[in-house]
Amino acid sequence: MAKYIIDPMHSDIEFKIKHLMISTVRGRFNNYEAFMVSEKEDFSDAQIECKIDVASIYTSIKDRDDHLRSPDFFDVEKYPHMIFKSKSIVIKDDEYQIFGDFTIQNTTKPVVLKGKYNGCDVDHYGQTKYGFELEGTIKRSDWFLDFNVIGGKNTLLIGNDVKLEISIQMLKEE
Numbered sequence: 001m002a003k004y005i006i007d008p009m010h011s012d013i014e015f016k017i018k019h020l021m022i023s024t025v026r027g028r029f030n031n032y033e034a035f036m037v038s039e040k041e042d043f044s045d046a047q048i049e050c051k052i053d054v055a056s057i058y059t060s061i062k063d064r065d066d067h068l069r070s071p072d073f074f075d076v077e078k079y080p081h082m083i084f085k086s087k088s089i090v091i092k093d094d095e096y097q098i099f100g101d102f103t104i105q106n107t108t109k110p111v112v113l114k115g116k117y118n119g120c121d122v123d124h125y126g127q128t129k130y131g132f133e134l135e136g137t138i139k140r141s142d143w144f145l146d147f148n149v150i151g152g153k154n155t156l157l158i159g160n161d162v163k164l165e166i167s168i169q170m171l172k173e174e
Helices: 062-069
Strands: 002-006 012-019 023-029 032-038 047-053 081-092 095-104 107-122 128-139 158-172
Touching: 032 158, 095 128, 107 158
Parallel strands: none
Antiparallel strands: 002 032, 002 158, 012 023, 012 158, 032 047, 047 081, 081 095, 095 107, 107 128, 128 158
């Protein structure tokens, strides 16, 4: 089995969530590790694991980021990492469905990420890189991340659906 590691300089783990249900707030995680093992060239047998440093959350607003790190949301002092582990991959019409378990605050729930394998190419250092783009939606309440207040006109401050957008390059370990 070949092992692949993430190239964090050419990868992004981002999310979007509704604010007041009228606009979208974007954020990202800046620190993470991921690896994958696979024998098949199409990665249909891949086993994937990703560990995200929750304190690395970045939404471009320091006060919001600090609040997200607090016990109201992620409680990074007690739960410093989120972990995704794949269970199976299904490929249909070039769309990849990655079924896995996502753990936040010691609560594990199943998730499905959909996307595509963009192929491979050699960078200017002679390293072969493999590109993937994935997306999915999770409900933050499934992980008890249910902090909310009523905004204007009795609207919730933030939505429950969190859209994940993941663009990654993997590098084969030699």
